[in-house]
Amino acid sequence: MAPQKSPAVVALEQEQAAQNRLPADAELDKGLKDTFPASDPVSTTRTSIPTGAGPAESNIDESPRVAEALAASGDTSSYEGSATEASEEVQALRREVARLRESAAEIGYASVRVAQSEAEVVLDxxxxxxxxxxxxAVGIAALIGYIWGLTR
Known part of the structure; x- marks a missing residue:
C-alpha cells in the first residue's frame, strides 16, 4: 500500500504544477498586478524652497512643549521641573549648534581667502x-609641451 500524502504536500505539488503550466511572461504580469500600488511611477518633482537650516531658520523655536501638554492634561506634579530643565537644555544645545555652524562657516570662508591669496602670490x-x-621661460614651456606630446 502506498503511503498517504499530507494535504500540504498535495497543495504544494498542485501549486508547482500550475506554475509550470504558466509561461514566464504570465508570471511576470501576475506579479506586477499583485504589486499594483507599488508599481506606480515615482513623481520626479523639485521644489524651489531650500531645505537647509539657514540664518532665517535659526530663530525658530522647535523645542517640545512638554510642560504645556502636561499642564493641559492636569498632571504636572512630577514632570514640570524636569520638562522645564529639558526644554532649557534643548534651547542651550540649539544655541551651541548655531554658534558652531557659524564658526565652521567662518573657518571655511577664511580658508578660501587664504588659498586665493596664496595662489595670487605664486602667480605673481x-x-x-x-x-x-x-x-x-619659453624654453621650459617648449620642453613641457614636447614631453606632454610624447606621452599622448
Whole structure:
C-alpha cells in the first residue's frame, strides 16, 4: 500500500504544477498586478524652497512643549521641573549648534581667502620670473609641451 500524502504536500505539488503550466511572461504580469500600488511611477518633482537650516531658520523655536501638554492634561506634579530643565537644555544645545555652524562657516570662508591669496602670490612670482628671464621661460614651456606630446 502506498503511503498517504499530507494535504500540504498535495497543495504544494498542485501549486508547482500550475506554475509550470504558466509561461514566464504570465508570471511576470501576475506579479506586477499583485504589486499594483507599488508599481506606480515615482513623481520626479523639485521644489524651489531650500531645505537647509539657514540664518532665517535659526530663530525658530522647535523645542517640545512638554510642560504645556502636561499642564493641559492636569498632571504636572512630577514632570514640570524636569520638562522645564529639558526644554532649557534643548534651547542651550540649539544655541551651541548655531554658534558652531557659524564658526565652521567662518573657518571655511577664511580658508578660501587664504588659498586665493596664496595662489595670487605664486602667480605673481611666476610672472616676475618670466619677465626677468623670458627665453628660459619659453624654453621650459617648449620642453613641457614636447614631453606632454610624447606621452599622448
Amino acid at each position: 612670482d611666476v610672472r616676475d620670473r618670466v619677465r626677468k628671464r623670458p627665453l628660459a
